[in-house]
Amino acid sequence: MLYHSLDDIRMRKQELRQMLQKDNGEITQLWNGLFAKQEVKTPTNRIQGLMSKSMGIVDGAILGWKLYQRFSPNRKKKTKKGLLSRLFL
Numbered sequence: 012m013l014y015h016s017l018d019d020i021r022m023r024k025q026e027l028r029q030m031l032q033k034d035n036g037e038i039t040q041l042w043n044g045l046f047a048k049q050e051v052k053t054p055t056n057r058i059q060g061l062m063s064k065s066m067g068i069v070d071g072a073i074l075g076w077k078l079y080q081r082f083s084p085n086r087k088k089k090t091k092k093g094l095l096s097r098l099f100l
Contacts, residue, residue, distance in 0.1 A: 014020050 012023065014023070
């Protein structure tokens with residue numbers, strides 16, 4: 012874009028500022044929508060949410076136990092195995 016005067020630059024600056032404010036408003040709205048709590052309307056949704064949370068807790072507990080066993084200081088050395096078996100022990 013060619014600018015012939017300072018007024019042209021000021022007008023472009025104002026346009027860009029308005030576009031940024033508009034985009035910022037849209038991003039803020041989307042960001043807040045990401046973390047909004049969903050209303051639980053039916054018993055099925057409540058049970059589904061409870062199952063999802065409990066499976067996440069169980070998954071985290073299993074991961075924690077595996078990491079504890081793998082990196083505990085009292086761990087006995089095992090014989091070397093293949094890469095896949097080392098990853099999933």
